Every structure is written in C-alpha cells, then in structure tokens.
Amino acid sequence: MRLTRKRLQQSGHPGRLHRWKASLLGVGGLRVLAAVVGGYALNLSFAPTTLWWMAPVGLALLGLSVHGRRLRPALGLGLLFGLAFYLPLLNWTTVYVGPVATALAVAEALLTMPVGALIASASRRLPLWPIWAAAAWIAAEALRARFPFGGFPWGGIAYSQPDGPLLPAASLLGASGLAFLTALAGFALSGLARAVWNHRRHLRPMLLLAPVMLVAVPFVLGVVGLRTEQSGSDAPHKTIAVVQGNVPQPGLEFNARRRAVTDMHVKETQKLAAAVRAGTAPKPELVIWPENASDIDPYTNSDAFAEIDQAVRDIGVPTLVGAVVGAGQPGQSYNMGIVWDPVTGPAAKLSDQTYSKMHPVPFGEYMPWRSFFRIFSAKVDLQQGEFLPGRRPGNLTMNGVKIGDVICFEVVYDGIVRDVVKGGAQVLVVQTNNATFGYTNETYQQQAMSRVRAVEHGREVLISSTSGVSAVIRPDGSVESSIGLFTAGYMDASVPLISATTPGTVIGGPLEWVLAIGFLAGLAFVTVRERRRRNSGTGDSTGAESSPGPATA
Known part of the structure; x- marks a missing residue:
C-alpha cells in the first residue's frame, strides 16, 4: 500500500491519488447505492401508497449521490437512479404486453441521465445549489413531457404528493410549482445532511441556517397555498x-x-x-x-x-x-x-x-x-x-x-x-x-x-x-x-x-419555462465566467472536484 501511494505521489497525479483513496474507502460504492435506493424510494412515494415523504428522501439521496461529480459518473448515477425509479413505477405496462414494454421505462431512465449531470454541475458551480438542482429537475421533467412522440410525463413528482402537506401549493403555483417545491425539499435535505456531516465536530447553528431554511420553504408555501384553494361552498x-x-x-x-x-x-x-x-x-x-x-x-x-x-x-x-x-x-x-x-x-x-x-x-x-x-x-x-x-x-x-x-x-x-x-x-x-x-x-x-x-x-x-x-x-x-x-x-x-x-392555473405554465430556462441560463453564465477566469490565470485549473462551503448549503 505504501509503495503504491508513493508511486502515485511521485507520478504527480494528485487527482489519481484522490480517486484511489475514495475507491479504497468505498465512497464510489456508496454513491451507486444512494442512486439506486433513491430511485426506488421515489417510486414508493407514488400511488397506491401514501408515502409522500419518500419523494424528498429519494431526491435527497440523488443529490448526495451526484454532488460534486464530473460529467460521466454523474450521467451514470442519473441512469441508475432513473432505472430504479421507472422500472417498478411503470411495471403496469408489462402485464399484458410483456417485457418489450420495459423499453418505455428504459427510455424514461435515459432521459433522466442528463438531470444527474446538471445537478452535479450545479453543486460544483452555483451558490445555494439545491435551488438550482430543483430547477434542473423541472427542466428534465419538461423534456420528458415533450420528447419523444409528444412526451410521456408519467412519473412527474407533483403526482407523488396528493396526500402530503405540499399539495395546496398546486393551487398557488400549479403542478410545475408543486414539483419544484418537492424537488427543493429533497435537494435541500441533502444539503442539510452534507452540512451536518462536514461540520459534525464543530457544529454551530449558523452553519445550518441556510439548508434548514431551504428545507422549510416548500412546507411554508404549502401552508400559504391553503389560502388559494377553492372550496366551492358558495358556488351553485x-x-x-x-x-x-x-x-x-x-x-x-x-x-x-x-x-x-x-x-x-x-x-x-x-x-x-x-x-x-x-x-x-x-x-x-x-x-x-x-x-x-x-x-x-x-x-x-x-x-x-x-x-x-x-x-x-x-x-x-x-x-x-x-x-x-x-x-x-x-x-x-x-x-x-x-x-x-x-x-x-x-x-x-x-x-x-x-x-x-x-x-x-x-x-x-x-x-x-x-x-x-x-x-x-x-x-x-x-x-x-x-x-x-x-x-x-x-x-x-x-x-x-x-x-x-x-x-x-x-x-x-x-x-x-x-x-x-x-x-x-x-x-x-x-x-x-x-x-x-x-x-x-x-x-x-x-x-x-x-x-x-x-x-x-x-x-x-x-x-x-x-x-x-x-x-x-x-x-x-x-x-x-x-x-x-x-x-x-x-x-x-x-x-x-x-x-x-386559481393562481396555479395562471402561473403553472410560465413557471415551468422560467425554472427550466433560468437554470440553463444561470449554469451557462457561471460556466463561461469560470472558463474566462481560467484562461486569465486567476481561477483554479487543476480540474479537481470541489465541494461548496457550508454557506452554499
């Protein structure tokens, strides 16, 4: 072991040493496990179960899995998450048609791959990354709702919430807003878990303020949504x-x-x-x-x-x-x-x-x-x-x-x-x-x-x-x-x-586009800025994976 480490150090490849140590500690395996368990947990939030809270848990595991990863591993983790989610969710398609119907689940999982890479990129580049990760999820849902053959939005995470406290937010922000808040609760939960783990020895309340607030925001808006719900009590x-x-x-x-x-x-x-x-x-x-x-x-x-x-x-x-x-x-x-x-x-x-x-x-x-x-x-x-x-x-x-x-x-x-x-x-x-x-x-x-x-x-x-x-x-x-x-x-x-x-009827459609396009524009802006800094010699050009500090949740 000492000889291998010495050779790696002498080779001038600290990135290789880092990956060797990560593999030795089993971190790669844990990320794969988190992606698979997260996808299946998200599936468990859908009817006929009433386990609405499994949706944020599943997305939190996805966030932990892809956080800080580069393109190819993030794509792979996104695919594993998608397969673990869609194969059991859409198993009803195979009952009479047979195994060929699993092609639909695989196609949906393939369309989930990019969201893993987008979330990973947001976690490396953007402050308050859970917000951007939730917007990335909405961008991916928008893609699946339109492509191919007019799209198949079955599995949209808004539909995991009919029994949860976030549901009233649909009357306020529409189904796309409900999906964004569900995703935000999940990715903010992963940000909170990372903050607790990274600072477990010197944990202070201020270090948790941002991630705790991000976790709370969706549920606050769920309560606000109660005021915009229709009852029909005064209608004919x-x-x-x-x-x-x-x-x-x-x-x-x-x-x-x-x-x-x-x-x-x-x-x-x-x-x-x-x-x-x-x-x-x-x-x-x-x-x-x-x-x-x-x-x-x-x-x-x-x-x-x-x-x-x-x-x-x-x-x-x-x-x-x-x-x-x-x-x-x-x-x-x-x-x-x-x-x-x-x-x-x-x-x-x-x-x-x-x-x-x-x-x-x-x-x-x-x-x-x-x-x-x-x-x-x-x-x-x-x-x-x-x-x-x-x-x-x-x-x-x-x-x-x-x-x-x-x-x-x-x-x-x-x-x-x-x-x-x-x-x-x-x-x-x-x-x-x-x-x-x-x-x-x-x-x-x-x-x-x-x-x-x-x-x-x-x-x-x-x-x-x-x-x-x-x-x-x-x-x-x-x-x-x-x-x-x-x-x-x-x-x-x-x-x-x-x-x-309802406000949701008016806001829901435009909000989906604002979130999807806003995320892509924000990521593009930060990426171009980083590239210019590297070219000018002021940025970090080592290419090593990085993690945002506690202030970014």
Missing part, C-alpha cells in the same frame, strides 16, 4: 351522475365480445334511471360515461345507436358517451366524447358538442415507426389501427353545465387540462378506460394525478372509468366517493360549478 351545485359499467374481462381483449361493453353501460344507466323513478336516487342534471363505453361507432352501427339512445332517453338527461368513432378512412378512428341528448340524439360528428382526444397514446392508440420497432417485437402489430388527434380542447356544455373533458392519459399533460379550464370549464371530467391494465397500480396513479389537478385548478374532478376506479374528487383533492376495480355501479354527486381561477 348540480347533481351529476358517473357510470361505471365494467367490462367482460381485464386485459387487451377487454372488448373482444362485440357490443358487450356498450350493453354493460346501458344496463347500469337503466339501473340509475329506475332508482330515480323509485325515489332512491336524485335525478342528475347530466350523466358521464367513460372512454370507449361504446366499443362500436354509434354513428354507423344502428344497433349500438339504438342501445345508447334508449338508455339516454330512459335517464332523460344529456349523457357524455365515450365512443370509438370512424374517421372516414379504413383503420382510422377518433377517440371521442359525444354529448347525447335524450330528445335530439347524439351531437353531429366533430361538432362543438363532441371532443376528440388531442393526444393519442403512441404504441397504444397509434404505432410510430412501426417497421423499425417490429425489429424488436412482433407485438407492435397488435396495434392494428390508429387514432387521429382532435384539434380543439374538450370544452362542452351539457344542460347549462360547462365541463372540461380530458380522455385517459391526457390528465397528465399540463397544457391539455389547463386549456379546458381557461376555456371556461366549471367541472373537470376524466373519461378513461383502464381495463387494459387489469389490477395494476396504473388506475391509482392516474387518480393521484386527477387529485393534483383538482387542487391546481380549483375544480371538482369526475373520473368515469369502464372498469374502475371511477371517483368523485373534491376541489381540495380529497376523494368523496369511488367505485372499485371491475365492479359495475354509478355515483350521484352534488358538484360545485366553480368559475374562479
């Missing part, structure tokens, strides 16, 4: 019914029996109508059916038309019917919500009283690059047709009630939900079909997103699912009532019609 109320008709079986073949799903929703609506006539249920102002409740195009199939029309006439109020509607070309369809009137029948196809899903799901509702992906799996051909995207937000008026319709995974896209609220929606409706994912966590994760949306925009959210979990969510994010998985039923809810706008 209307009774709205949500129908869950169930499906014959879970999985990809949920609608293999022709018209079976339609018949089951017709039957449940007729039960509701009978209960209204018997006086055991209040008469609703309108009824919501889920996505794909009609598995046959009712505009072209007379049997499906007659069945639905009979059910709507029986209940006697406008009904939002989710249907697969042909687009006029073989193999092309729209995933559509149709306002069906008990007197005049369905709204004209593609009129302002229908909504076509604007963001069809790649690999689920259309197959991008089919010939390329067939190289890896023949299962790409399970997706035989394609759904065309709609061209306008889902603002519909039913019996005087202004609803904002989003379909299934669209609830995860900030802009799609924000647009219907800005378009005047008093109630948010999520039509969804979760039968494809069986008894997995997907439906609970989607419900968590709807709870965050309720607080963000100050609206009641009604989830109508073919197979569950359908739910009525109050504007404060709490679940008022629900119907379990693969159970037929209906809910009558007294829903506040809220028109007031």
